[in-house]
Amino acid sequence: MDEALVERVRAVVLDIPSGRVLAYGDVAELAGAPSPRLVGRILAEDGHDLPWHRVLRSDGSMATHLVHEQLELLRAEGVLADGERIDMRRYRWTEPLPEREEPQLGLWD
Template sequence: MRMEYVGAVLEVVALVPAGTAVAYGDVAELLGSGGPRQVGSTMSHYGSSVPWWRVLKASGEAPPGHEREALAFYLLERTPLLGSYAEYLRTGEGRWRVDLPSARWAPSDAEFDRIDAVAERLERSLHRLSAPDDEMTV
């Protein structure tokens, strides 16, 4: 995985405010690059420095293996949830998920400007890396 992509994904995820969430595919769409699997892989390997719990599957399920920790963040941030999370906290049983349609982050104009700058920088760096040698000499 190219580090330019990793950096761009992490920069976008860092913008997602408390109490909101996005799907892996949302991040890819905002960047105009990659897809849900690439974003998921990036988050899995490099996402510990950003609010990783705010990026999830399109179903609203928390990152696998991190459900209990993510749920604590969701409750603290008052992220909209569906299902029996109280039962899950008491017994470890019960199914719950983030109510992604209600929790989905809607970036402001200023945030879109920042995202666009990240996406443009990523596009330029990926273009430079894939340009033939003769294109690189000007």
């Protein structure tokens, strides 16, 4: 897997503030990933040290095997669920991402 892409996905997820969520598709768009499914794969393989619980399906639902843990983590941050679904209109993070310095590549790099 492209290491630069993994790092971009990790950076986006790390930037999601406490009390806010993004959909897998949002993360894919912000990180330049080709699909939301790839974001899910990256988080499953290399996201245990990230606030992975802040990334949901676009309808606000969660993976069945993670729902109880994810709801508990989100509730601790003030994100309240309606059953097992988060109101994406209320909790989706819509602020711009922090500015990051892009590596400056020279002519011969």
